[in-house]
Amino acid sequence: MAERELTYREAINEALRQEMRRDDTIILMGEDIAGGSGQPKELQDAWGGVLGVTKGLYTEFGADRVLDTPISESGYIGAAIGAAATGLRPVAELMFVGFMGVCLDQLFNQAAKLRYMFGGKARVPVTIRTMIGAGLRAAAQHSTVDYSVLTHFPGLKCVAPSSAYDAKGLLIAAIRDDDPVIFCEHKALYGEKSPVPEESYVVPLGTADIKREGRDVTLVAFAKMVHTALAAADELSKSGIQAEVVDPRSLSPLDEGTILESVKKTHRLVVVDEDTPRCGMATDIVSLVSQKAFDYLDAPPQMVTPPHTPVPFSPVLEDSYLPTPEQVADAVRGTLD
Amino acid sequence: MAERELTYREAINEALRQEMRRDDTIILMGEDIAGGSGQPKELQDAWGGVLGVTKGLYTEFGADRVLDTPISESGYIGAAIGAAATGLRPVAELMFVGFMGVCLDQLFNQAAKLRYMFGGKARVPVTIRTMIGAGLRAAAQHSTVDYSVLTHFPGLKCVAPSSAYDAKGLLIAAIRDDDPVIFCEHKALYGEKSPVPEESYVVPLGTADIKREGRDVTLVAFAKMVHTALAAADELSKSGIQAEVVDPRSLSPLDEGTILESVKKTHRLVVVDEDTPRCGMATDIVSLVSQKAFDYLDAPPQMVTPPHTPVPFSPVLEDSYLPTPEQVADAVRGTLD
Amino acid sequence: MHLKREKALWVYERMVLIRKFEDKVHDLFSAGKIPGFVHLYAGEEAVAVGVCAHFRTDDFLTSTHRGHGHCIAKGVEVRGMMAELFGKATGSCKGKGGSMHIADVEKGMLGANGIVGGGAPLACGAALTARVKKTDQVTACFFGDGGASQGTFHEALNLASIWKLPVIFVCENNLYAEASPVKYTLNVENVADRAAGYGVPGVIADGMSFFDVYEKAGEAVRRARAGEGPTLIEAKTYRFYGHFEGDPVNYRPKDEEQAYRKRDPITDFKQKVLAKKLLKADDLEKIEKETQAEVDAALEFAESSPFPKLEEILTDVYVNYP
Amino acid sequence: MHLKREKALWVYERMVLIRKFEDKVHDLFSAGKIPGFVHLYAGEEAVAVGVCAHFRTDDFLTSTHRGHGHCIAKGVEVRGMMAELFGKATGSCKGKGGSMHIADVEKGMLGANGIVGGGAPLACGAALTARVKKTDQVTACFFGDGGASQGTFHEALNLASIWKLPVIFVCENNLYAEASPVKYTLNVENVADRAAGYGVPGVIADGMSFFDVYEKAGEAVRRARAGEGPTLIEAKTYRFYGHFEGDPVNYRPKDEEQAYRKRDPITDFKQKVLAKKLLKADDLEKIEKETQAEVDAALEFAESSPFPKLEEILTDVYVNYP
Numbered sequence A, B: 001m002a003e004r005e006l007t008y009r010e011a012i013n014e015a016l017r018q019e020m021r022r023d024d025t026i027i028l029m030g031e032d033i034a035g036g037s038g039q040p041k042e043l044q045d046a047w048g049g050v051l052g053v054t055k056g057l058y059t060e061f062g063a064d065r066v067l068d069t070p071i072s073e074s075g076y077i078g079a080a081i082g083a084a085a086t087g088l089r090p091v092a093e094l095m096f097v098g099f100m101g102v103c104l105d106q107l108f109n110q111a112a113k114l115r116y117m118f119g120g121k122a123r124v125p126v127t128i129r130t131m132i133g134a135g136l137r138a139a140a141q142h143s144t145v146d147y148s149v150l151t152h153f154p155g156l157k158c159v160a161p162s163s164a165y166d167a168k169g170l171l172i173a174a175i176r177d178d179d180p181v182i183f184c185e186h187k188a189l190y191g192e193k194s195p196v197p198e199e200s201y202v203v204p205l206g207t208a209d210i211k212r213e214g215r216d217v218t219l220v221a222f223a224k225m226v227h228t229a230l231a232a233a234d235e236l237s238k239s240g241i242q243a244e245v246v247d248p249r250s251l252s253p254l255d256e257g258t259i260l261e262s263v264k265k266t267h268r269l270v271v272v273d274e275d276t277p278r279c280g281m282a283t284d285i286v287s288l289v290s291q292k293a294f295d296y297l298d299a300p301p302q303m304v305t306p307p308h309t310p311v312p313f314s315p316v317l318e319d320s321y322l323p324t325p326e327q328v329a330d331a332v333r334g335t336l337d
Numbered sequence C, D: 001m002h003l004k005r006e007k008a009l010w011v012y013e014r015m016v017l018i019r020k021f022e023d024k025v026h027d028l029f030s031a032g033k034i035p036g037f038v039h040l041y042a043g044e045e046a047v048a049v050g051v052c053a054h055f056r057t058d059d060f061l062t063s064t065h066r067g068h069g070h071c072i073a074k075g076v077e078v079r080g081m082m083a084e085l086f087g088k089a090t091g092s093c094k095g096k097g098g099s100m101h102i103a104d105v106e107k108g109m110l111g112a113n114g115i116v117g118g119g120a121p122l123a124c125g126a127a128l129t130a131r132v133k134k135t136d137q138v139t140a141c142f143f144g145d146g147g148a149s150q151g152t153f154h155e156a157l158n159l160a161s162i163w164k165l166p167v168i169f170v171c172e173n174n175l176y177a178e179a180s181p182v183k184y185t186l187n188v189e190n191v192a193d194r195a196a197g198y199g200v201p202g203v204i205a206d207g208m209s210f211f212d213v214y215e216k217a218g219e220a221v222r223r224a225r226a227g228e229g230p231t232l233i234e235a236k237t238y239r240f241y242g243h244f245e246g247d248p249v250n251y252r253p254k255d256e257e258q259a260y261r262k263r264d265p266i267t268d269f270k271q272k273v274l275a276k277k278l279l280k281a282d283d284l285e286k287i288e289k290e291t292q293a294e295v296d297a298a299l300e301f302a303e304s305s306p307f308p309k310l311e312e313i314l315t316d317v318y319v320n321y322p
């Protein structure tokens, strides 16, 4: 029997549905995650999220557990955090990660620090789902990934799946985790399909995945950039270069071991990241490897990232803003010279 | 005649005063930057900022140019940004950098991106003064540096002086700059004295300073950590190790040249940073050097930072949370083994 | 409030220009010619034009994701706007901003904003500039019923109230924030009811009637110019299209939509000026033709314009970069 | 509102315990024995105790930087609190939080908060837990007059109003936010005036009178437990010390301070319960002695406790860390 395939969007929806059936302390909150709340029944659950990811959950679980919220991210995300600290396990949606600026305090000063400040006497099992990424002509405020910032803050965890399979397993892990987890959904991946088991399963936080094995160079890439790295690897293999593609999946905690092992084997590192280059995941990985696997490196480690600029709107600009497989392949060739 | 010395606090105050005398489009905004606004005259200008940095400016420049604000950082910092875009040159105070979570949107989505999004047809000459740093037993929300996050965002500039001299020159540069600049004042340095010329001068943004010359190892350090690095260098010199201490002063833009030149001379790098280690300034510098001066490095680059945890309150914990000269010296010795 | 003939011509021209622009954009989006997130202003024309009819070029406004109407009301040229939506080098923002960041600072239009509530503090800033420079410029801050739940609205209104800033907060209550009805997101009947909590006048206007908005905005602008402080105006209005282009609009009752379509602010204005004999049918027809021609020309301009050069990615991040 | 003898004893004991604790901390800070940023609650006792007198252990509260009084009113033990201020391992937060983050989740005290306005959304969350779990627990959200300008206050009040959450928003209007008088930061007479903008009752209480706070909080708690939604109570009060320890308090008129000192809420309560013959002088004296002894013992406990081990820096960041 052929394996069942789901899209990334469907995998997320299924993870939420299965977890909500299992545990009735799980609630969902967010702007128009149902849509039409307060309207006559036939107009409710109209959207299921702005890109349809939570569609149908309101209909199944009702208004007590699927809460449309006003546009007040500090208010409702803070409420999710307060609810998590007092016995629920909320999954709140921050529609776009670029909106973190209107609620960051609740994330980095409250969710992230409560447990520490209270000497371990609190737990905050909240999951924040948020959309990341460029490619939809959504311009500077709606196209960032910015997960580097959320990874920076101690007390937060941060994951960014690149496939439907990982999305389901990581989301279930995030929901069950007793710490605040930022779950980053790349909006250009919602249509990507992969085999996804029907039953519930967990991809543990902090475990990287080798998406392609190779011996000549290690490509570390995140979310949509995993696909860019894989395309580059395909291209490179035509000239006999075997790239290993490591997908950390979880940015914080980070599976340092898998990355370091790969580099110890390949002796070369290229990081492919959609975040901007200063104080970002790319610098994080390069510096990790430079410190801990320095003696294994046969060439300077490389970063392929967008430039230190906002995301431009114009399609021609946006397309060349993002790292391309060609750029990655060039960077790899650079390390082999 | 002996050179005039000022404290870091006095140097900042003098920079503000001199610039305000020079340019009447400069206004100050912030919580209790005067104190007692709306009270009878004898109770006004009561505080001059929570740690007295802006003392006396209200008395000299009046309520039209020195504006106490309500506790609404998004509101008044956003107003400073809007004023900057329409013809003023505001200097707004975000009391502690740990409060950036309540106004980040105005910083990273508005101030930082307006010019780009508007195709170059806006300029936002705003300066945001903010206090950074641990050491005052101010606990997890009032002790961070977090400038790595502000450095991450394209469109912002970010500086962090380590001396009174640099503080005055960098603040004048920041105010005159036509871009948004975050000016980070380390609260544990306010009492530090150094010679400061009376006349106005500029320390250009993006210029590093070599605080001590040496040939054996490059220490890159920021703000208060410059002093920690200098103490380590003193210690190391007793055993004949000559450390060069590079103070970038400006985190964004970064003077890559001076750092790279130094490493090309010393062949060793230790970064000393008060920010936490993930996606921070330390990883930024390590990855810069690893990419661009790889062949000059004789040992793995090292980072000395606090752990990936919030800042603890207890004095014993806080003291050992911060990097110490001993740790820096040990890291240096590690690179020399 | 009395309207001079010249102003009435201008009003009709602006309202119709907005409508024709938005209708065209709607078609272009459906045809796959315009990318991105596009939010149309059709139906709400009386609000932007009713406020901006009191404005000078050196007055300011801040806008929202639904910014085209505010741009046109403030005098931004539609060719640059259309080119911007296409991401062309000749766009108002050189193609770098798109619909959600369309701006024209020279015209006092301080930008659409992708962040709900993001413009309110900026509006206070523009007003502060006027106060410090002792000019009588005023600033309008447009926002939606959804935006009334954001913290920035509260902070900005408070700030404007204590500093008596010349800001007019204009809530465009079109009954929905995306797919959420305002009766769900607010526990009060009117956003204007919030004004009292700041010691500021709170005024309700019929957002489907130019004359009502014009009158109420007139008093607010007078107050602001005279240094008497801010006003909160809530204009009850309705958007004719979906939240954004592509929205199936499956959360609104059809009869509600029809009822509002019948109250079309342009038709309303037309009937009133004809009845009052302020304008003639000829005047209106001429304007309808001219605006259509303007929009058509804008489209041609946009389509024939070049895309930005790739180097443009790197420019305009900073004014000064070492 | 009638008070039973037992409750009256509890009230006096809590109010005096807060006062003696704060007086002691003031002395300790002046003597250089306590580090950090410390904000004292002395003078405002009637507010925290007047609200918490209606509370069960399983009710919740969120607090502010000025949190000691809320802790004690909610039943947090003073020895742990004192040890926390010293940064000792036996502190309520193992010495990791200090005065601005003092908490006791088991007692329903969800933390002081170093961020003005930071607690308001959290309070909605605790109330949401009660609603989802269908309990009748209520949550109090304490905040200051300064906090009333923060966006989170507005967002939380709106959220609580539309979801009818069992939250009591308690504004402790002590006339100042740091050195800024409330008449400068607000353009209205009362913070309670804002409640109408959310369709929520807005009530003013005399924060220097336990009985007045107790009565008004009683109705708010009743409403909340009955599922009738939130209430905003503004308690007009005054802090007897400076904003934080070390504050020269050079922004308040001396006669104002004296006038409020004369309205000491503890004296007021004492006089009233004696006059009503609810308690006897002996009762009060006994409580005064016992609370003094408790504070003294807390100090001894704190001073003789060990500092945390250095490994503690690394723990409690996460529950699960691979």
Ligand SMILES: Cc1ncc(C[n+]2csc(CCOP(=O)(O)OP(=O)(O)O)c2C)c(N)n1
Pocket: A031, A071, A073, A095, A099, A102, C039, C064, C065, C066, C114, C115, C116, C117, C143, C144, C145, C146, C147, C148, C172, C174, C176, C177, C178, C243
């Ligand atoms: C801070 C923030 N949160 C959410 C969004 C997503 N969003 C864009 S428009 C919108 C609805 C806005 O409704 P309203 O303010 O009523 O304006 P309208 O669209 O009706 O004109 C939402 C939720 C956003 N852009 N910014």
Ligand SMILES: Cc1ncc(C[n+]2csc(CCOP(=O)(O)OP(=O)(O)O)c2C)c(N)n1
Pocket: B031, B071, B073, B095, B099, B102, D039, D064, D065, D066, D114, D115, D116, D117, D143, D144, D145, D146, D147, D148, D172, D174, D176, D177, D178, D243
């Ligand atoms: C977001 C934020 N802004 C500013 C501060 C600094 N700060 C701490 S307490 C305070 C004044 C608070 O005043 P109020 O809310 O009236 O409480 P009170 O101190 O009078 O009890 C300020 C400005 C802060 N802690 N958090």
Ligand SMILES: [Mg+2]
Pocket: C144, C145, C146, C172, C173, C174, C175, C176, C177, C178
């Ligand atoms: Mg709306």
Ligand SMILES: [Mg+2]
Pocket: D144, D145, D146, D172, D173, D174, D175, D176, D177, D178
């Ligand atoms: Mg106060």
